[in-house]
Amino acid sequence: MGRLRDAVRESLDDPRFVAVGEIGIDLFEPRDVPRQERFFREQLRIARDFGLPVIVHVRRSADLLLKHLRRIEVPGGIIHAFNGSTQQADQFLARGFKLGLGFADLQWFAADTPARRGPTRADAGARDRCAVHRSRVAAHAGRRGAH
Numbered sequence: 001m002g003r004l005r006d007a008v009r010e011s012l013d014d015p016r017f018v019a020v021g022e023i024g025i026d027l028f029e030p031r032d033v034p035r036q037e038r039f040f041r042e043q044l045r046i047a048r049d050f051g052l053p054v055i056v057h058v059r060r061s062a063d064l065l066l067k068h069l070r071r072i073e074v075p076g077g078i079i080h081a082f083n084g085s086t087q088q089a090d091q092f093l094a095r096g097f098k099l100g101l102g103f104a105d106l107q108w109f110a111a112d113t114p115a116r117r118g119p120t121r122a123d124a125g126a127r128d129r130c131a132v133h134r135s136r137v138a139a140h141a142g143r144r145g146a147h
């Protein structure tokens, strides 16, 4: 991590260097979670110390990421491929983050917002389509490696 800190310091004048990332925690197939957390915390400290935003990988780890982001405050960034709950989205947004949403994530997210929960036939149809879509997304996610 000392080398990473040095590399960040040496790159600060490079106009292409705008953030620290991609960093994060992946709990899809949880491996050595304490080690992932340790690295994530140190990467956050480096970003905080240099005033840099972060690009964050989240995979079934939104609550754990938020726990660390509450303790080590960074100047926002991007949560990439976000597909968590609206409550988790609100917490990331409140901390100055933008959410990266793919088309699949957008459908999922839109179906979970209060405006979509009305009892209209159109909404019921949207929910049905979304249920089918979710199973496809889950199947796809199961085949997909880390990104």
Ligand SMILES: [Zn+2]
Binding pocket: 022, 056, 057, 058, 080, 081, 146, 147
């Ligand atoms: Zn990623």
